[in-house]
Every structure is written in C-alpha cells, then in structure tokens.
Amino acid sequence: MEKRFSFLDPHGHRVAAILTTPNGGTDKVSILCHGFLSSKTSSTNNALTRMLAGQGIASFCFDFFGQGESEGPFDQITVSLAVEQAQRAVDLMRDRGYRHIGLMGSSFGGLVSILTASQRTDLTCLALKCPVVDFAEELRLEFGDEGMAQWKATDTIPNIMGGLDQIPLHYTFYEDALRQIAYVPARSITAPTIIVQGNQDEHVPLHQSQQLYEALQVKKHLEMMPGADHQFTKGPDFLRMTQTIAQWLTEHLTAE
Numbered sequence: 001m002e003k004r005f006s007f008l009d010p011h012g013h014r015v016a017a018i019l020t021t022p023n024g025g026t027d028k029v030s031i032l033c034h035g036f037l038s039s040k041t042s043s044t045n046n047a048l049t050r051m052l053a054g055q056g057i058a059s060f061c062f063d064f065f066g067q068g069e070s071e072g073p074f075d076q077i078t079v080s081l082a083v084e085q086a087q088r089a090v091d092l093m094r095d096r097g098y099r100h101i102g103l104m105g106s107s108f109g110g111l112v113s114i115l116t117a118s119q120r121t122d123l124t125c126l127a128l129k130c131p132v133v134d135f136a137e138e139l140r141l142e143f144g145d146e147g148m149a150q151w152k153a154t155d156t157i158p159n160i161m162g163g164l165d166q167i168p169l170h171y172t173f174y175e176d177a178l179r180q181i182a183y184v185p186a187r188s189i190t191a192p193t194i195i196v197q198g199n200q201d202e203h204v205p206l207h208q209s210q211q212l213y214e215a216l217q218v219k220k221h222l223e224m225m226p227g228a229d230h231q232f233t234k235g236p237d238f239l240r241m242t243q244t245i246a247q248w249l250t251e252h253l254t255a256e
Contacts, residue, residue: 007092009065009085016040016069017062017089022053028253029058029093030102030127033086033109037161039068044106044129044242051246057253058098062089064112075155075168078176079111079135086116090123100124102249103191107132107204107230111182114212117193118185125252126193127245130201130230133186133208136177141205148174160203183215192219194248196241198228221248 001021006014018040019029030052032045040061049059064082066074086103093101102125105113110131117126132138140148142160151157151174156166193216197209206224213222223244228237 006070007062007088009081009088011081011084013065013085014071015062015065015085015088017060019058019060020049020053021058022056024056026056026058027098028056028100028102029060029098030104030249030253031086031089031093032059032061033103033105033113034061034064034067035107035109037067037159037167038106038109039063041068042106043238047238047242048104048246048249051242052249055246055250055254057102057250060089060093064109073168075170077169078173079108079115079180080176082108082112083115083180086112087119090116090120094122100253102127102253104245104249105129105131108135111135111180114182114186114189115180117191118182118188121190123191125249126189126191127248128193128195128209128212129241129245130197130204131182131195131209131212132204133183133212134177134181136174136181137208138204139174139177142203183211186212186215187217189216189218192248192252194221194223194245196223196225196244198225198230198232198237198241200227201230203230 003019034042040063045061063070065077066072104127106129110128152171232238232241
C-alpha cells in the first residue's frame with residue numbers, strides 16, 4: 001500500500017513523502033534518501049521499495065528541499081538543512097510506531113545519512129550507495145579552480161548529472177559543505193553499516209569510501225563493484241547494487 005503525504009521540517013518547509021507498507025503491516029521501515037538533483041522516486045528508491053516490500057519491510061521516501069515535490073527554491077539547499085529533514089523523517093517514523101528503522105542514502109543522500117546516523121543511537125542499520133563523505137572536495141575536483149570561481153561569482157553550477165544548463169545554487173552550499181565533512185562524525189555511528197560503490201565512479205572519489213570505512217567503528221562492509229559507474233548504468237551492476245543493499249537492510253531489520 002502506497003500513501004503520499006507531506007510533513008514539515010524544523011523550519012516549516014513542506015516535505016513531500018511516500019510511505020509504502022507491505023500487506024499485513026509491519027514495525028520495520030527503511031528510510032531512503034535520494035541523491036543530488038534527484039527525487040524520492042529515483043530508480044534506486046523504486047527498486048529497493050519493491051524488494052523490501054517482498055520481505056515485509058516498509059519504505060519511506062521523501063524529497064529534499066527544493067527537489068521533486070518538496071517546497072523551497074533548490075538554490076537555497078544546504079547539507080545542514082537536508083540533515084534536519086532526514087532527522088525529522090526518522091522521528092516521524094518513530095512516532096508512527098516503527099520499532100526497527102534502517103536508513104539508506106545515495107550519493108548526496110549518503111552524506112546526509114552518515115551525518116544523521118552519527119547523531120542517533122536508535123537506527124537498526126545504515127546502507128550507503130556511493131556516498132559523498134566530503135562534498136566540498138568532490139565539488140572542487142569536479143569544477144576546478146575556474147569553475148569554483150565562477151560559482152562564487154554567479155551562484156550557479158554546471159549540471160553535474162550531465163545536463164547542459166547552469167543550475168542556480170548559492171555558493172553558501174559550498175561553505176556549509178566545508179563544515180559538514182563526515183569522516184569524524186562517522187566514528188560516532190552505532191548502526192551496522194554497508195558501503196556500496198563502483199570502482200569506476202566518475203563523481204565520488206574512491207578514497208572517500210575507503211577512508212569512511214576505516215573511520216567506522218561498527219560492524220561494517222565495503223562492497224567495491226568492479227566496472228560500475230556512479231549511476232550503476234549497466235543493468236547487472238544496478239541489480240547487484242540494489243540486491244546487496246536490500247539484503248543488508250533485510251538481514252538487520254528482520255534479525256530482532
């Protein structure tokens with residue numbers, strides 16, 4: 001059963017969401033956080049929702065500020081705001097009676113999920129798909145000195161997902177990202193954590209996942225997939241990625 005609704009973040013912004021529950025109900029839920037310039041109905045979220053429903057696990061997907069159907073101009077998004085929205089999503093699921101909560105994040109959503117999990121002790125497990133751990137570093141590598149200077153001057157960035165048009169985004173996003181590097185916070189995570197990334201990822205540097213893995217002080221697994229890119233565009237890669245993440249979430253959410 002799929003229910004669409006919205007909730008308010010701590011600043012009163014409306015956040016669009018979808019809660020999908022299996023027949024018969026459940027006290028287990030995975031909160032799925034989409035990537036940058038994506039939405040709650042991303043291909044990864046849709047695939048995981050189907051897989052988890054088959055295991056008796058609900059899925060909760062929402063759009064970050066200014067993306068999908070959520071309120072707000074995208075150019076004012078920050079990592080800090082996204083973390084506040086993810087925290088509210090976890091609280092909402094807890095208030096709705098879910099006793100076993102998993103958190104999954106893709107890319108930018110991975111960074112948000114790391115920071116969210118580092119501030120909580122009530123998550124059952126954490127799954128990260130090619131997570132950005134230091135977004136400021138990734139953006140510097142992506143844009144170069146000239147691109148960073150242009151961003152600061154124009155408050156616009158190239159479409160890092162492949163579009164041709166410049167995208168409005170305040171330079172304060174970068175300044176906030178400098179304060180939201182997740183290696184140190186990751187040491188505080190208490191939930192068992194899996195990281196899945198392709199070794200041909202063209203956006204997130206591989207050393208970020210490797211350093212994150214070293215920082216984690218919990219049960220952990222790093223799945224580095226040979227030949228897979230950032231979007232897992234090859235069918236077998238996408239299937240392996242989603243199956244690996246779904247298996248981790250299912251294993252931990254149904255163990256208790």
